[in-house]
Amino acid sequence: MHNDAPTLEEITQLTRQELTTASKIDPIRECGRAALALLPSDPDTGLKLAYQKLHDVPYKDVKTCWRRLYTDASLWKIIEVAEERGIAQDRDALGSGQRGLSEKGEWLDEVVRLLDMAFILTAAPQREEIVELWFAALKAMLPSWNVPDTEYTMKDLQRPPKRKKIVVEPFGVIWGPLRFPGKLPPVPPTLPYPLLRSQKLSQSAFQAKMSATPTHTPIIIVGALQHWPALDERPWSSPGYLLEQTLGGRRLVPIEVGKSYTDEGWGQKIITFREFMETYMLEPKVLGKTGEEVRQTGYLAQHDLFAQIPSLRADISIPDYCYCDPAPSPHLTHIKATPKLEDPLLNAWFGPAGTVSPLHTDPYHNILAQVVGYKYVRLYAPEETEKLYPRGVDEKGVDMSNTSQVDLDEAMKVWPEISCWHHEDSVDADTVDQLRKDFENRFPYFRKATYVEGILAPGECLYLPVGWWHYIRSLTPSFSVSFWFN
Numbered sequence: 001m002h003n004d005a006p007t008l009e010e011i012t013q014l015t016r017q018e019l020t021t022a023s024k025i026d027p028i029r030e031c032g033r034a035a036l037a038l039l040p041s042d043p044d045t046g047l048k049l050a051y052q053k054l055h056d057v058p059y060k061d062v063k064t065c066w067r068r069l070y071t072d073a074s075l076w077k078i079i080e081v082a083e084e085r086g087i088a089q090d091r092d093a094l095g096s097g098q099r100g101l102s103e104k105g106e107w108l109d110e111v112v113r114l115l116d117m118a119f120i121l122t123a124a125p126q127r128e129e130i131v132e133l134w135f136a137a138l139k140a141m142l143p144s145w146n147v148p149d150t151e152y153t154m155k156d157l158q159r160p161p162k163r164k165k166i167v168v169e170p171f172g173v174i175w176g177p178l179r180f181p182g183k184l185p186p187v188p189p190t191l192p193y194p195l196l197r198s199q200k201l202s203q204s205a206f207q208a209k210m211s212a213t214p215t216h217t218p219i220i221i222v223g224a225l226q227h228w229p230a231l232d233e234r235p236w237s238s239p240g241y242l243l244e245q246t247l248g249g250r251r252l253v254p255i256e257v258g259k260s261y262t263d264e265g266w267g268q269k270i271i272t273f274r275e276f277m278e279t280y281m282l283e284p285k286v287l288g289k290t291g292e293e294v295r296q297t298g299y300l301a302q303h304d305l306f307a308q309i310p311s312l313r314a315d316i317s318i319p320d321y322c323y324c325d326p327a328p329s330p331h332l333t334h335i336k337a338t339p340k341l342e343d344p345l346l347n348a349w350f351g352p353a354g355t356v357s358p359l360h361t362d363p364y365h366n367i368l369a370q371v372v373g374y375k376y377v378r379l380y381a382p383e384e385t386e387k388l389y390p391r392g393v394d395e396k397g398v399d400m401s402n403t404s405q406v407d408l409d410e411a412m413k414v415w416p417e418i419s420c421w422h423h424e425d426s427v428d429a430d431t432v433d434q435l436r437k438d439f440e441n442r443f444p445y446f447r448k449a450t451y452v453e454g455i456l457a458p459g460e461c462l463y464l465p466v467g468w469w470h471y472i473r474s475l476t477p478s479f480s481v482s483f484w485f486n
Contacts, residue, residue, distance in 0.1 A: 005140035030065035046073035067122035074118040116252035180477040189420035195454035210326045216465040230315035249274025299355045305348035322485040332467040345484040357472040359404035364484035366464040370456045373478035378453040380469040387449035
């Protein structure tokens with residue numbers, strides 16, 4: 001049991017106390033007395049009402065009262081579920097190492113689902129601390145990833161069975177490696193126009209670079225992240241560790257399905273972290289219509305995972321470079337103005353080999369930190385914008401002007417001189433000829449655009465200036481963190 005975590009009885013009592021302590025200035029009062037009266041006795045109806053209100057208008061226009069209503073209805077439902085299942089009985093079964101979790105722990109799955117949906121849909125306004133305490137209490141019930149108190153120990157897992165088990169009861173069995181693959185593919189990309197690299201670039205040197213707009217140029221920085229626990233002490237390269245931090249994979253995460261957001265068939269869904277690992281990270285192949293193996297692509301992309309799971313946030317730190325003061329960039333007419341950030345914006349990028357961020361720009365300066373695996377990056381300066389053919393507003397009214405019309409993967413197939421890959425057996429000659437004609441008609445100047453490129457390795461970070469176009473592809477299973485600042 002974690003000494004600083006509340007017991008389930010304590011967190012249940014505290015939650016009830018918080019929910020019944022009225023505040024005259026709480027925005028939830030705007031929902032009306034009838035809606036508030038539902039919560040203690042009928043939280044399900046409260047959830048349905050709040051969910052409808054969350055989707056009646058664009059999210060930015062949703063009133064705080066409906067986000068509060070959804071959160072509080074979720075917490076009332078959690079109290080109901082926990083008390084119905086018998087907290088003390090389940091806690092004793094779990095603590096003694098019996099099979100109580102798998103047989104009786106459905107309530108735990110439901111509590112985690114309710115908490116995460118409240119956070120993902122609403123950010124749990126004014127209830128962040130209660131939500132975090134609930135997760136701490138639940139996590140304290142589960143054994144640590146590196147403590148040999150389950151049927152199999154980590155030593156057992158190092159033996160060479162036919163398939164290696166990385167997690168067992170009480171998490172449930174997931175098959176796969178003890179660590180994600182840590183090597184580049186046998187034939188890595190070629191780099192005829194390599195990015196500049198710097199060993200442990202000092203803060204003063206980086207500030208000097210940021211103080212003048214002409215020197216806002218990309219660079220790979222080596223040796224700036226070695227103190228991060230995520231690299232070694234609490235390794236994100238360990239599926240077992242990540243599963244522990246997500247309550248045995250029960251936590252919900254939003255993922256993107258498909259190679260990139262510009263592809264047809266691309267979509268989004270919310271699934272458990274365990275399902276994400278099983279489906280996309282550890283066993284990412286399924287049989288296609290003709291019986292061949294087809295790789296599925298799922299990407300936990302541009303998500304503030306660290307607000308949702310603070311224990312992972314404790315494994316990293318914001319690079320000092322993010323606190324530099326950049327010179328303004330008034331010449332970037334293709335970038336929309338953004339308000340000054342008080343703190344950097346953090347986002348997680350976690351997925352298998354083959355995930356792609358298509359050619360696009362960001363409205364902020366960015367430090368992209370690589371924690372697990374390798375990524376290929378290609379960057380085009382703002383001066384190349386016209387040759388990259390930015391999109392406009394799509395049929396759904398979404399402004400896509402920060403994304404290029406050019407599919408760089410297709411472009412590299414038809415123009416070998418700009419490719420970082422060997423495509424001898426990837427596309428037949430007739431198909432190449434047709435693709436080349438199509439590309440030359442639609443994007444006649446793209447081939448002439450100049451670029452720089454590089455491979456980002458674990459422990460390295462890329463400074464990506466505001467307004468620079470960039471394409472990023474995972475070469476292996478990869479976990480990265482972006483830090484936007486301005």
